[in-house]
Amino acid sequence: MEILKKIAQCLEVGDDAGVPPLVRQALAEGIVAKTILDDGLIAGMNTVGEKFRVHEIFLPDVLLAAKAMYAGMDVLKPLLLSAGVSSRGRVVIGSVQGDLHDIGKNLVGIMLKGAGFEVIDLGNDVAAEKFVAAAKSHDACVIGMSALLTTTMPVMKEVVDLLNKENLSGKIKTIIGGAPVSQNYAGEIGADAYGYDCAQAVAGVKKLAAAVP
Amino acid sequence: MALRPQLKFLSAELLERIVAEARDILCRLGTKVQNPRVLEMLAEHGAKVDFEKSQVLYTNSLLDRCLKSVPAQFKLYDVLGNETHDFSGSKIHFTPGSAALHVLDHQTQKIRKPDTTDYVRYVQLLSGLSHIASQSTAFIPADVAERVSDSYRLFLSLLYGEKPVVTGTFTIESFQVMRDMQLAVRGGEKELRAKPLTVFSCCPTSPLKWSEITSQNVVDCGASGIPVEFISMPLSGFMAPVTLVGTLVQHTAETLSGIVISQINSPGAPVLYGGSPAVFDMRYETTPMGAVETQMIDCACNEIGKYLGLPTQAYISLSDAKMLDAQAGSETAMGATLAALSGINNISGPGMLDFESCQSLEKLVLDNEICGMTLRLVQGIEPREDFPARPIFEELLREQHLLISPHTRRHLKSEHYFPGPVIDRANLSRWREEGSLTLGQRAHQEVERLVGAWSPSRLAAERKKELCALMEKEARRWGMDMLPARPVEA
Numbered sequence: 001m002e003i004l005k006k007i008a009q010c011l012e013v014g015d016d017a018g019v020p021p022l023v024r025q026a027l028a029e030g031i032v033a034k035t036i037l038d039d040g041l042i043a044g045m046n047t048v049g050e051k052f053r054v055h056e057i058f059l060p061d062v063l064l065a066a067k068a069m070y071a072g073m074d075v076l077k078p079l080l081l082s083a084g085v086s087s088r089g090r091v092v093i094g095s096v097q098g099d100l101h102d103i104g105k106n107l108v109g110i111m112l113k114g115a116g117f118e119v120i121d122l123g124n125d126v127a128a129e130k131f132v133a134a135a136k137s138h139d140a141c142v143i144g145m146s147a148l149l150t151t152t153m154p155v156m157k158e159v160v161d162l163l164n165k166e167n168l169s170g171k172i173k174t175i176i177g178g179a180p181v182s183q184n185y186a187g188e189i190g191a192d193a194y195g196y197d198c199a200q201a202v203a204g205v206k207k208l209a210a211a212v213p
Numbered sequence: 214m215a216l217r218p219q220l221k222f223l224s225a226e227l228l229e230r231i232v233a234e235a236r237d238i239l240c241r242l243g244t245k246v247q248n249p250r251v252l253e254m255l256a257e258h259g260a261k262v263d264f265e266k267s268q269v270l271y272t273n274s275l276l277d278r279c280l281k282s283v284p285a286q287f288k289l290y291d292v293l294g295n296e297t298h299d300f301s302g303s304k305i306h307f308t309p310g311s312a313a314l315h316v317l318d319h320q321t322q323k324i325r326k327p328d329t330t331d332y333v334r335y336v337q338l339l340s341g342l343s344h345i346a347s348q349s350t351a352f353i354p355a356d357v358a359e360r361v362s363d364s365y366r367l368f369l370s371l372l373y374g375e376k377p378v379v380t381g382t383f384t385i386e387s388f389q390v391m392r393d394m395q396l397a398v399r400g401g402e403k404e405l406r407a408k409p410l411t412v413f414s415c416c417p418t419s420p421l422k423w424s425e426i427t428s429q430n431v432v433d434c435g436a437s438g439i440p441v442e443f444i445s446m447p448l449s450g451f452m453a454p455v456t457l458v459g460t461l462v463q464h465t466a467e468t469l470s471g472i473v474i475s476q477i478n479s480p481g482a483p484v485l486y487g488g489s490p491a492v493f494d495m496r497y498e499t500t501p502m503g504a505v506e507t508q509m510i511d512c513a514c515n516e517i518g519k520y521l522g523l524p525t526q527a528y529i530s531l532s533d534a535k536m537l538d539a540q541a542g543s544e545t546a547m548g549a550t551l552a553a554l555s556g557i558n559n560i561s562g563p564g565m566l567d568f569e570s571c572q573s574l575e576k577l578v579l580d581n582e583i584c585g586m587t588l589r590l591v592q593g594i595e596p597r598e599d600f601p602a603r604p605i606f607e608e609l610l611r612e613q614h615l616l617i618s619p620h621t622r623r624h625l626k627s628e629h630y631f632p633g634p635v636i637d638r639a640n641l642s643r644w645r646e647e648g649s650l651t652l653g654q655r656a657h658q659e660v661e662r663l664v665g666a667w668s669p670s671r672l673a674a675e676r677k678k679e680l681c682a683l684m685e686k687e688a689r690r691w692g693m694d695m696l697p698a699r700p701v702e703a
């Protein structure tokens with residue numbers, strides 16, 4: 001469908017003003033909201049993600065594309081809701097207690113939003129209990145944690161343990177990231193995924209969200 | 214006197230404009246300070262404080278007062294009380310990059326978590342590196358409880374080494390024991406104040422924010438006479454304007470706010486006008502320390518610090534490479550050279566790879582030679598017994614060489630710096646005969662030689678005992694009954 005291609009292309013050039021009229025036009029042409037989301041907006045973001053990976057475009061281009069995506073989502077959201085299509089899922093993110101580093105976490109948050117997730121950002125210095133409480137109250141399917149200090153990494157394990165204790169580990173998945181942690185560490189503490197950059201974080205969250213019943 | 218070669222990036226006009234703009238930012242936009250105690254102090258001293266939003270607006274008179282009380286220079290002393298550092302004028306001193314998460318293991322060539330043995334070997338090695346004037350708490354041994362990982366590094370440094378230490382805490386609580394260790398070495402508060410032993414890195418959070426921990430660290434250091442280096446880290450294009458000038462305005466504002474926090478509580482507290490600004494790599498989402506623009510910002514920050522009348526610091530002679538390769542050497546050497554030519558007083562970085570995340574002992578010995586070369590560089594070109602020139606040329610023509618001339622023997626060691634064994638100057642045949650060693654292999658041999666040549670610190674035995682008691686108590690507080698075994702007697 002030509003119009004969906006156009007929406008995707010608009011995203012790729014970061015034209016946030018151009019997206020909403022095209023989305024409206026697609027709706028007028030009778031294309032359902034879910035198709036516009038999947039084959040227009042998300043398809044466009046996927047192309048953008050790939051171009052970023054091979055350095056054809058840089059981070060600002062990705063963020064502009066994400067902004068264009070939000071503009072399109074604003075039009076689609078009420079329709080998706082009334083059609084009973086839920087968002088891709090809610091993700092609670094934060095830098096763990098004792099850690100003030102939040103640059104990486106912020107970037108991951110922006111990218112997750114760009115990929116269509118609802119993101120609840122708890123900021124930095126977030127205690128284990130707060131992660132779990134927020135995930136419960138927002139009905140989130142994934143908790144994303146960032147740590148940049150060796151001293152703060154153990155908080156990640158506290159969150160995983162707390163989820164286990166409350167029998168929530170099947171319902172709420174965990175992903176971790178930041179310079180001192182690794183795939184190995186994720187395995188060690190029982191976190192469900194690890195990401196070394198934004199693209200990895202998004203891919204990880206997508207997989208986890210899909211696995212949550 | 215030799216002309217001190219000096220590098221400058223900023224015209225007087227541009228520099229003054231940057232400082233004026235930074236002041237405007239502080240007075241009109243202000244900074245966040247997430248520390249109620251510090252907010253109260255700031256309010257008492259005339260800053261406009263919104264306690265609810267933790268927001269502080271500074272005034273020019275407050276800035277002027279603090280800039281007036283901050284010392285233009287200070288000194289550091291080793292564990293034995295001997296002067297090692299004079300942070301004044303354009304004098305330069307190198308210190309290893311601090312707080313790495315990992316080390317590069319020479320045997321396996323893998324990046325891994327370090328342990329106590331790695332740290333002790335590091336201190337032993339550093340004791341023998343003559344161009345690196347201080348230790349830093351260079352990496353985090355992973356075999357102790359996380360909550361003591363900051364104090365444990367300082368403990369090992371003070372126990373095994375004699376050089377002063379550039380360090381810092383990760384929490385508010387760690388400060389106490391890290392101060393007590395210094396008191397144990399010096400023997401008392403007055404003695405520590407008179408002869409500072411460490412410098413604590415304290416970071417504002419870009420953009421324009423002081424966290425509870427780091428602002429408290431600044432206040433606590435000031436109260437104990439422990440020097441602080443401010444490490445503002447604006448990231449150009451991300452957490453700071455993309456332009457180098459815009460980044461400089463932000464760095465200036467953040468560092469000036471740190472000076473205020475330090476001086477209101479303890480006027481005259483020693484500080485280094487420092488930083489670790491960097492450009493943000495928009496392709497890889499990283500903070501390259503070897504980028505030429507990062508290094509240009511560092512040098513320009515130093516000019517601003519000097520203009521404001523302060524001694525300076527920067528994170529500049531290090532690399533983003535993951536191995537001890539050509540990238541590691543070239544980025545480090547470029548940074549060290551620019552820093553030396555700029556006259557940055559405390560140059561942080563040697564040994565460091567992977568964006569401040571990985572230390573390498575082998576790189577430290579290479580970097581020590583790079584530091585040696587730059588230290589020679591800044592001595593410049595000085596006429597010694599060169600004029601009138603005719604007599605030495607008469608001697609040369611008469612003798613056909615000057616190898617044993619008294620003039621040569623008098624000036625050889627001061628005119629020429631002899632790097633090695635890492636920097637290779639053998640001819641091809643000799644290099645082959647000696648095993649065709651790569652730079653990494655030569656560096657490793659030197660690491661082993663210097664670690665083997667180490668002799669215990671001359672700190673009095675009872676002070677070492679006191680250090681051990683303090684560390685053991687701190688470890689118990691965080692649930693560790695025993696400290697890891699140490700590879701050699703201190």
Ligand code: B1M
Nearest residue numbers: 100101102103104144145146149150177178195197312381
């Ligand atoms: C949810 O799922 C996921 C998935 C992927 C995830 C994820 C979550 N989170 C991250 N990712 C991944 O995706 C992101 C995008 O690619 C990536 O995120 P990153 O955060 O890795 O990458 C960012 C985009 C860019 N990178 C960064 O932002 C971090 C860079 C380095 C240089 C760094 C910075 C910038 C800062 N610091 Co600090 N800092 C260092 C860092 C060294 C390093 N190379 O990591 C490190 C981490 N810091 C350190 C230290 C010591 C400190 N710092 C401090 C402060 C600061 C600044 C304020 C100056 C600044 C942070 C500003 C901010 N708002 O975050 C202090 C912290 C106080 C505290 N309690 O938190 C202080 C304690 C210093 C002091 N004494 O005051 C060291 C850690 C030592 C250790 N062993 O634990 C350090 C390795 C540097 C060093 N050698 O000193 C991936 O990791």
